[in-house]
Amino acid sequence: MMKKFAIAFSAVWALSVLTGFGQEKSKVLVMEIKAEIDPRMTRYVNLALDHAEQIEADIILIEMDTYGGILTDAKDIVDRILDLKVPIWVYINKDAASAGALISIACDSIYMAPGASIGAATVVQGGSGEAAPDKYQSYMRSIMRSTAEQNGRDPKIAEGMVDERVQIDSIKREGTVITFTTAEAIQYGYCEGKVESLEEILQRNKVTNYELTRFEISSVEKVIAFFLNPFISGILILVILGGLYFELQTPGVGFPLFASLTALILYLVPYYLNGLAENWEIISLFIGISLIIVEVFVIPGFGVAGIAGIALTVGSMVLIMINNDFFNFDMVPVNDIVVASLAIFGGLSGGVLLLFFGGVRLSQSGFFKRISLTDTQAQSEGYTANFNSNELIGKIGVAFTVLRPSGKIMIEDQLYDAFSRGDYIEKGDQVRVTEIEGSTLKVRKVTP
Numbered sequence: 001m002m003k004k005f006a007i008a009f010s011a012v013w014a015l016s017v018l019t020g021f022g023q024e025k026s027k028v029l030v031m032e033i034k035a036e037i038d039p040r041m042t043r044y045v046n047l048a049l050d051h052a053e054q055i056e057a058d059i060i061l062i063e064m065d066t067y068g069g070i071l072t073d074a075k076d077i078v079d080r081i082l083d084l085k086v087p088i089w090v091y092i093n094k095d096a097a098s099a100g101a102l103i104s105i106a107c108d109s110i111y112m113a114p115g116a117s118i119g120a121a122t123v124v125q126g127g128s129g130e131a132a133p134d135k136y137q138s139y140m141r142s143i144m145r146s147t148a149e150q151n152g153r154d155p156k157i158a159e160g161m162v163d164e165r166v167q168i169d170s171i172k173r174e175g176t177v178i179t180f181t182t183a184e185a186i187q188y189g190y191c192e193g194k195v196e197s198l199e200e201i202l203q204r205n206k207v208t209n210y211e212l213t214r215f216e217i218s219s220v221e222k223v224i225a226f227f228l229n230p231f232i233s234g235i236l237i238l239v240i241l242g243g244l245y246f247e248l249q250t251p252g253v254g255f256p257l258f259a260s261l262t263a264l265i266l267y268l269v270p271y272y273l274n275g276l277a278e279n280w281e282i283i284s285l286f287i288g289i290s291l292i293i294v295e296v297f298v299i300p301g302f303g304v305a306g307i308a309g310i311a312l313t314v315g316s317m318v319l320i321m322i323n324n325d326f327f328n329f330d331m332v333p334v335n336d337i338v339v340a341s342l343a344i345f346g347g348l349s350g351g352v353l354l355l356f357f358g359g360v361r362l363s364q365s366g367f368f369k370r371i372s373l374t375d376t377q378a379q380s381e382g383y384t385a386n387f388n389s390n391e392l393i394g395k396i397g398v399a400f401t402v403l404r405p406s407g408k409i410m411i412e413d414q415l416y417d418a419f420s421r422g423d424y425i426e427k428g429d430q431v432r433v434t435e436i437e438g439s440t441l442k443v444r445k446v447t448p
Helices: 002-019 039-054 071-082 099-106 134-150 155-160 182-187 198-204 219-227 230-249 255-273 279-297 304-321 334-363 366-371
Strands: 026-033 059-066 088-097 109-112 117-119 179-181 210-214 396-399 406-411 414-420 430-437 440-445
Touching: 026 039, 039 071, 039 219, 059 099, 059 198, 071 099, 071 134, 088 099, 088 198, 099 117, 099 134, 109 182, 134 155, 179 182, 219 230, 219 255, 230 255, 230 304, 230 334, 255 279, 255 304, 279 304, 304 334, 406 440, 414 430
Parallel strands: 026 059, 026 210, 059 088, 088 109, 088 117, 414 440
Antiparallel strands: 117 179, 396 406, 396 430, 406 414, 430 440
């Protein structure tokens, strides 16, 4: 009886081992790198790896298909991968070129699909496609070599993926850079195996009892990505300008100012969160806006402050949208600079057109009539706001405050609201009343 029980128990135990019954499932997180390596991808990777830590993932799988991107962002991703305490494997299902090759080499294991490739990591200048200066090639060679060494791969081959001058017997001749096919990568130790799916990678590593989760960005992150679109940025700039203009035209309404501030936040926050908008760029933007406000409301005329304010504002907006390193544009694609500039100037041009043509239509719209007083309160209907006697016309007074163009004047020890037309009148200058408009006196400076 005991013998039969022992046999039955052994069978149950063996079955449980084979099926994984009673064992905790391994948590496998899958993330994708299937776009250009840039600040947006860096943010996505950081979010994915943060999520992996939160769920205590046992294995991380990267599904890779990219032609590369910005070197600085690739380096940030590599540093984050090398700091991980859990295995991270990459599945190259098509291409891992340039920065993609660097990220792949940083992973613990590399698996490739049939027909995939890895390599061609020469640093090129954005837009032109020409090789970047040697200081960038040297930096990339150093990173590739050290990363390969850290994961037990031949550093000479990694260097050969960057530098066409490197020669490796039977692998590479001078004048070309290394790009391995799947079979070649397996042969020279840059791939652990040819697979056709993520599940096959797990099977090869004897991971049978697992829970696979694909990382998806949240709705908030999708909204942030939406507002990173240069076209949307141009519209936001238009709303910023239009809101400020209409608030100045109808002070106290509040809605145009609220719309302008909301658009400014939606413009700045996504670029800041994605590492594009640096603190100094944002500070420059607000300094530029402040200079424009000072020029309009404090300093008479239009001079250095206004020109400097416009230059700072426009320049800061362009810099916020591109990944420059404090005015270093060597690694910035020319196309990114052109797109950012077009978005900014498109928004500014649209804002100017809105001021000229949209103002009239807005003032005639039903919405504007609901939030503002548009009826004429004619004197013939009993309305009047003229509390000053016509006897004041022609009288001489003294500017009690500076008139730029409005302020206060004193006539016979009595203060009156006044304004001038065209002249800036200093405090203490003599003025003559020429007209009365409502409760305000229109004056001009009396010249000796």
